[in-house]
Amino acid sequence: MSVDGWNTVLVLGGIRSGKSEFAESLVADAPTVRYVATAADASADDAEWAARLAAHRARRPETWSTEETAADPRRLADVIAAAAPNETLLVDDLGGWVTVLLDPAHQPADDTATIAELAAAVRSCAARLVLVSPEVGLSLVPTTPLGRAFTDALGAANRAVADACDAVVLVVAGQPAWLKPTPARAASVPAQAGPAPAGPAVNGAAVAAEPAALPEVLTPTPPPPAAPPAEPATAWAAPTMALPMVATGLVIQPGMELPMPDEYAGPQAIERLATLDVPGAGLGALERVVGFAAATQGTPTPAPWGSVRVLLLHGDHAGGASAGTVTGESARRARQARAGEGALARLAAECGASLQVVAAPAAAPMEDEPALSGEQVEAALREGWRLAEQAADAGVRLLVLAACGAGTEAAAAAVLAATAGAEPPAVLGRVLTDAGEIDDAAWMKRCAAVRDALHRTRRSPRGAKDVLAELGGGDIAIATGVLLGATARRVPVMLDGPVGLAAGMVSRDLAGQARHWCLLADHGGDPAARLAADVLGLTPLLDVRLDLGEGANALAALPLLRSVLALAATLPTRPSLTAGASGRQEPEPGEDEEEDEREFVEPEPAGPGPTTTEPDGQPVDPSGRRAG
Structure with a gap:
């Protein structure tokens, strides 16, 4: 799920911070998502809470399925533990789960043990998993026993789940701050392979060394740490060259003004090729790749594509x-x-x-x-x-x-x-x-x-x-x-x-x-x-x-194109181009400078015609024929 290798992530945030929208954007690339709703249905006299739940339901694509766990808080751990490797789960949120856990209808209950079961299920989860939870530990200590019980239980749940997750992000005012870097855990990431000198790991299993290591296989990735705005309806008035890459704020429309390659670097790179010390006529049709690379890199001496x-x-x-x-x-x-x-x-x-x-x-x-x-x-x-x-x-x-x-x-x-x-x-x-x-x-x-x-x-x-x-x-x-x-x-x-x-x-x-x-x-x-x-x-x-x-033909040609760029970048200039107009080498700094002041002598003309314009002293017939 992540280019950095994480499989489970906890999204924290305050009220209306945009945490749910951010979590939904993390799984937007999945073909199907199982949405696990933990909160109980709104009561008949709470219209505002019912409206919130309705807004959440309206945002979910039709391809997502919904599963309710409010009836039994212990069932959440079972759902996570039983998820298959090819599934994607979005749990929203742990605050509702803790509320149900503390409900008198489920008491007496061992809250600590239930939270530990949830953390163990997250740690062993084979599916791609995103959990949402409110962060209430930054406020004052509640003045009521029930409020203190809720914050204590939610804080314990957040700590346990954060420890079990591969990555943790805190969303504040729509801006994400990644709290937990992504560790390299190839064994827990489905279809993740990373090259290594002694043989890469694919799906957690060692692979015998081959003529070339396995490619770095990336699983579908979440957006980079550039958060969506607080309100999904926010749109940018006009496209720019630096459009923000967010799940809902990007406007792609006809007539966008995007950058062009450097119009000068390409021709300069082609001209420079004519000066290189090559034994033959040059790079032929592959000169075009040098011009293309120069224009897109903005330099007359482009480098071979590395990454x-x-x-x-x-x-x-x-x-x-x-x-x-x-x-x-x-x-x-x-x-x-x-x-x-x-x-x-x-x-x-x-x-x-x-x-x-x-x-x-x-x-x-x-x-x-x-x-x-x-x-x-x-x-x-x-x-x-x-x-x-x-x-x-x-x-x-x-x-x-x-x-x-x-x-x-x-x-x-x-x-x-x-x-x-x-x-x-x-x-x-x-x-x-x-x-x-x-x-x-x-x-x-x-x-x-x-x-x-x-x-x-x-x-x-x-x-x-x-x-x-x-x-x-x-x-x-x-x-x-x-x-x-x-x-x-x-x-x-x-x-x-x-x-x-x-x-x-x-x-x-x-x-x-x-x-x-x-x-x-x-x-x-x-x-x-x-x-x-x-x-x-x-x-x-x-x-x-x-x-x-499709794609394999380009990869087959890529080594040749890289070799051409390497030659263009490293070959020296032909020695003859450093010589003077007479063909001899440029003088050293200490040579006599009087050579530059020599009297100019007109060279003898070559080809047919008289060798001089001076009269030869013989009489000339008026008819134009030479006399005698």
Whole structure:
């Protein structure tokens, strides 16, 4: 769940501090969340408390399920202990749990033992877990026995749970302060792998040494310590180059003004290449990668990309778009990547790149209905922006977009048809079976799905968000957010395949600057990638026609591109460029300076014509012929 390795987190905060909204933003990336409500229902005469509970319920997405534990406070520990590793739990909050625990209906009870059971359940929890609790220890000691009992019990619960959690954050006036740094606990984090010299650990188990260590596999991550505002409805009036990355306050809209690469550094880097001491004619077509790196780094001598992160977007498309794909194949690929296995993970390991698998919302059949709702599109765009923000904060210098969903090719073809006027059959690649045979029937089903989707939306707007909602789906929407967020943070993105390039097409209406931060290593022979690259003005650096899956082709080319940048940064200038105009070396500081004051002598002319302009002393015939 965290790029730093935590699996459980306690969110503390005062009344109306924004702690619940912050906790909800931590699990916003999860496909499903089990919301554990601990407070008892409001009484009939407490309308204000009923309104608070209703507001909490209204904020929960439809994909979340709710579980009540108010009837039995001991049941909370059982729910947490029984949660599966693939689940995400949000407990809100421990204040309500302590209130029920102290209720006379549950007395006599061993409060200390119950709190200890809860802490033990949190410590052993295999699921991703976020707990919310009020911090009341900063106020005066209550004047009533019941108030003192509540604060004492809640303080004991907070201390015990904080000790059991991997991370603790205190939210004050909407601003989070991380109290407990994240320890490295690979054994407790599902699908977490970290490279180590003696062999990395994957899911807590040692892995034998291989030619290259497993890539650093990152689990879905919470937002960095930049808190949401106190009120979710707060929106920014206009976009800027430093938009805050919060769960609810970011406004992504057409016409955003984002930064451009340095317009001078790129040409200067290309000119500098002509002066390098290379034995041959130079870097050829790969000069472009030097110019791109120079422009995006803002220096004529760019450095090879050190920290690289691969974002693998996993989101399936239902209906005819996925015709010909094996059921569950994309999920298997995503599991492989999380375990540090498969082509993408192995190539990431060879490049020393970290790998993060991102679950995108599944898209509905676009031929029958919109692929996503408007709210889902907004959430996916913000999620992509947040992923780019997290990468930039972690020091990542290059992002690689990858995808492994079913039906992505058809969704990209539909986006190209809507944004570039392409004909779906011309941009839909052939469908291959597991045996490597061409499946024409599946290809025709995909073409028909795209055709029907375009017919259904023929009168719909063609704005960026409209295209994502009607045709694009969750993976393309998140990829679009990644491009925008990376542009805002000046992080270049390497595209490789239809999803990333379709996102580039959509991003033009939101921020035209985004395409200038994109690099295309190879189109892989994909017709959609070829057309989108042509429209975006992205010339592939290579043409080796690899077909290893979206993202893998870019990683295969990355070592070569790094080598080119290393040469451009370290090779010296040719010795001949340091010599004088006559070809000899520059004089030493002590040489006679009179050489610079020598009398100028006109050189003898070369080629046909007289060798002098002086008369030769012979008579000249008036006819123009020489006499004699």
